[in-house]
């Protein structure tokens with residue numbers, strides 16, 4: 001098994017945090033996305049979407065999409081469970097995971113890509129779309145604040161993959177000068193707690 005990654009990027013960080021929370025490590029190979037290594041024919045044969053992270057399996061199959069990769073690790077290494085244990089818990093984690101992904105990560109990624117123009121060598125950057133994505137992204141913060149005011153973690157009482165996704169989403173938001181301060185007391189409380197977990201503390 002081998003993980004193709006650009007360690008500094010959010011979706012690779014998501015998989016690394018997931019592995020660290022599981023107490024797993026696997027061989028890795030660096031793909032420099034800024035230099036366009038992911039656009040090369042050889043890598044695109046491995047990765048359906050031509051993006052990192054991509055996981056190579058021992059049978060020669062490949063998986064891309066960070067959440068699919070995390071799901072695979074959960075299946076082969078079920079403990080500690082990060083996708084939930086009971087029927088309801090699994091559904092709640094899936095629900096929050098999708099909210100964070102679709103109403104958070106996708107929008108903040110679009111804001112960064114179109115306003116900071118990090119991949120202008122390979123896509124048209126549209127400033128108006130960047131500002132609109134940023135505006136739409138901000139709407140997720142009150143939802144997370146309310147959820148974390150009522151629950152210890154994003155999907156309820158257990159730490160899950162949805163917390164890892166929320167962490168990387170807020171890390172991306174900080175690149176657009178959106179900082180979590182006392183305006184968001186519950187998110188702030190959660191961030192402090194999360195950052196003390198060994199997998200997260202190792203980042204700083």
Ligand SMILES: N[C@@H](CCC(=O)N[C@@H](CS)C(=O)NCC(=O)O)C(=O)O
Nearest residue numbers: 009010011033051052053065066067
């Ligand atoms: N939905 C995908 C997104 C993957 C993605 O956007 N990866 C970025 C790094 S975080 C990338 O490979 N960017 C290079 C490019 O866009 O050319 C996932 O969760 O894995």
